Amino acid sequence: FFSMLHGCHGHSLFLWAWCLRRCRWAASYSTYPRNVLSALHDAAAADRPRELHARLQRLGNRGVDLSNLIWNILEDVKHSTRYSVDVYNVLLEHCTDLRTADHLQSCMKEDDCGPGNAKTLSLLYGLAGRGGDWPTAQKLQRMFEKHGVLPDEAFAATQIDVYSALQHYDKVASVEKKMTQALGSVQPEVMNALLNCYAKQRKAQDMHDRWHQMKAAGVKANADTYQTLICGYAKGQQMRRVQGVWDLMEQGEFKPSLGVFDALINAYGGANQLQKIADIFAVMKKHSVPAAVSTFNTLLTVYGKVNDVKRMEELQLEMKKRGIVFNARTYRALIDAYARVGEFEKVQEVRQAMRTANVVADASIFAALIN
Numbered sequence: 358f359f360s361m362l363h364g365c366h367g368h369s370l371f372l373w374a375w376c377l378r379r380c381r382w383a384a385s386y387s388t389y390p391r392n393v394l395s396a397l398h399d400a401a402a403a404d405r406p407r408e409l410h411a412r413l414q415r416l417g418n419r420g421v422d423l424s425n426l427i428w429n430i431l432e433d434v435k436h437s438t439r440y441s442v443d444v445y446n447v448l449l450e451h452c453t454d455l456r457t458a459d460h461l462q463s464c465m466k467e468d469d470c471g472p473g474n475a476k477t478l479s480l481l482y483g484l485a486g487r488g489g490d491w492p493t494a495q496k497l498q499r500m501f502e503k504h505g506v507l508p509d510e511a512f513a514a515t516q517i518d519v520y521s522a523l524q525h526y527d528k529v530a531s532v533e534k535k536m537t538q539a540l541g542s543v544q545p546e547v548m549n550a551l552l553n554c555y556a557k558q559r560k561a562q563d564m565h566d567r568w569h570q571m572k573a574a575g576v577k578a579n580a581d582t583y584q585t586l587i588c589g590y591a592k593g594q595q596m597r598r599v600q601g602v603w604d605l606m607e608q609g610e611f612k613p614s615l616g617v618f619d620a621l622i623n624a625y626g627g628a629n630q631l632q633k634i635a636d637i638f639a640v641m642k643k644h645s646v647p648a649a650v651s652t653f654n655t656l657l658t659v660y661g662k663v664n665d666v667k668r669m670e671e672l673q674l675e676m677k678k679r680g681i682v683f684n685a686r687t688y689r690a691l692i693d694a695y696a697r698v699g700e701f702e703k704v705q706e707v708r709q710a711m712r713t714a715n716v717v718a719d720a721s722i723f724a725a726l727i728n
Contacts, residue, residue, distance in 0.1 A: 389421075389429050397426075398434040406443040413451045418615065418649035420682030423451040431464055439468045442477065449480040458484055472501055475509040482512075486519030494519060510544055517550035521557055529554050543571065545579050552585045561593025580614035587617065591624035599624045606640075613644055619651050626659030634659070650676070654686045661694030669694055683710070685719050692725040 393416075400409040417423050427448050440448075445465050452458050458481060465471035472478075478501040486494035498508070513532055520528040533551060536543050548571050555564035568586060572578065583602050590598040603621060606613050618641050625633035634656070641648065653676050660668045669691070676683065688711050695703035704726075711718065 389426055391434075393426075394430055394434045397430055398438070401430070401435075401440050401444045401448075402438045404441045404444060406441075406447045409444060410447045410450070413447070417451060418647070418651070419680060420650035420684050420687070422682075422684070424454045424457045427452055428457050428460060431460055435464070440464070440470075442470045442473055445470065445473065446476045446480060449477065449484070452484065455484065455488060455490075472504055472506065475506060475512065477501075478506055478508060479512050479515045483515040483518060486515075487522045489523065491519075491523055511546050514544070514546040514550040517547070517554055521550075521554040526554075526558075543574075543576050545577055545582060548576050549579075549581045549585050552582065552589065556585055556589030556592060559592045561589050561595050561598075564589040564593075565595075565598065578611065580611055580617055583611055584614065584616040584620045587620040587624055591620070591627055594628075596624070596628050596630075613640075613646065615646055615649055615652070618646060619649075619655050622652065622655045622659065626655065626662075629663065631659070631663070648679075650681050650684060650687065653681060654684070654690060657687065657690035657694070661690050661697065664694070664698050666694060666698055666700070683714060683716070685716055685722055688716060688718075689721050689725050692722065693728075696725070696728065 397409060397412055400406075400412060413423055413426075416426065430448075442465070445461055445468075448461055449458060452461065462471060462473075462481070465473060465477075473481075478498065482494050482497050485491075485497060501507075513536070517529055517532055520526070520532070529551070536547065536551070548568075552564050552568055555561075555567065564586070568582075583606070587599055587602050590596070590602070599621070605611065606617065618637055621637050622634055625631070625637070638648075653672055656672055657669055660672070673691075676687075688707055691707045692704055695701070695707065708726075711722075
């Protein structure tokens with residue numbers, strides 16, 4: 358699909374599609390247990406997108422590479438079964454690489470539900486744009502509009518995310534200007550994207566002011582809003598306001614999510630308030646929110662920065678005990694920590710563990726090794 362956008366035509370497009378179908382690229386794409394694939398396929402085939410989303414979410418929290426998993430679903434168990442647009446959107450939502458997204462679009466076309474709907478457009482546009490492929494993101498929007506699929510109101514959130522990732526802040530300002538003309542009707546997702554843009558720029562005060570302006574206009578917040586606020590306040594070293602969000606959570610103002618707790622751990626860890634982390638775990642248990650791979654990765658990074666290798670090794674054992682899969686971020690945290698204390702033999706052990714687990718090193722891993 359993306360190849361077609363870049364001008365691939367005729368037999369070359371057919372050959373590319375055939376290669377996608379037949380070549381597994383097995384070096385980086387492992388096979389998953391049949392019962393896991395079958396359970397996901399059953400939910401997809403029965404058109405139960407919510408169940409499918411919940412199952413994928415749980416697997417993702419355990420550290421499973423969902424893009425690889427989705428590829429295996431399409432190749433090993435889908436066969437001639439038709440999936441709905443809503444099911445494909447769930448799969449796209451959990452997809453993180455363009456190759457799998459390309460394959461999903463090919464399957465959508467085969468199932469006569471391509472190119473999709475407004476949500477499909479938003480997901481693909483975001484995937485291409487956040488990945489730095491701005492021309493493809495623009496072509497996608499034009500192609501969908503040509504097929505009569507127009508962006509919905511939530512598309513503004515994706516636009517802000519993409520513009521922010523590409524540092525096109527003038528375009529963010531343009532979207533924000535339109536928002537200010539009708540603040541009361543702004544969707545939470547759009548507000549969260551704008552707040553996140555301010556947070557990434559470390560403009561904590563601007564983020565805070567915009568949040569209160571939207572709140573006064575009646576925009577409803579959700580857990581993602583508070584997660585963004587925590588991250589923004591922490592980057593601006595406004596720990597008093599981070600504590601204020603925690604207090605709101607304790608007072609029952611909102612139902613906390615895993616992302617909120619991860620943000621709190623990262624905030625207090627970055628401020629070297631490690632005692633607070635134990636309190637956060639107690640609150641997580643109180644709200645029945647299990648720690649995920651993202652939680653452990655944050656903890657490994659925090660303890661690595663203070664050279665607490667012993668605590669990091671305890672966390673690794675806990676991850677294995679819970680069946681949580683190490684991912685690239687896990688290994689990066691370990692490499693950084695062991696290198697910081699001069700245990701370079703451990704760094705080599707981590708590299709070997711990555712190879713054994715078929716975890717492909719990304720740019721951050723190579724940067725850590727170079728450092």
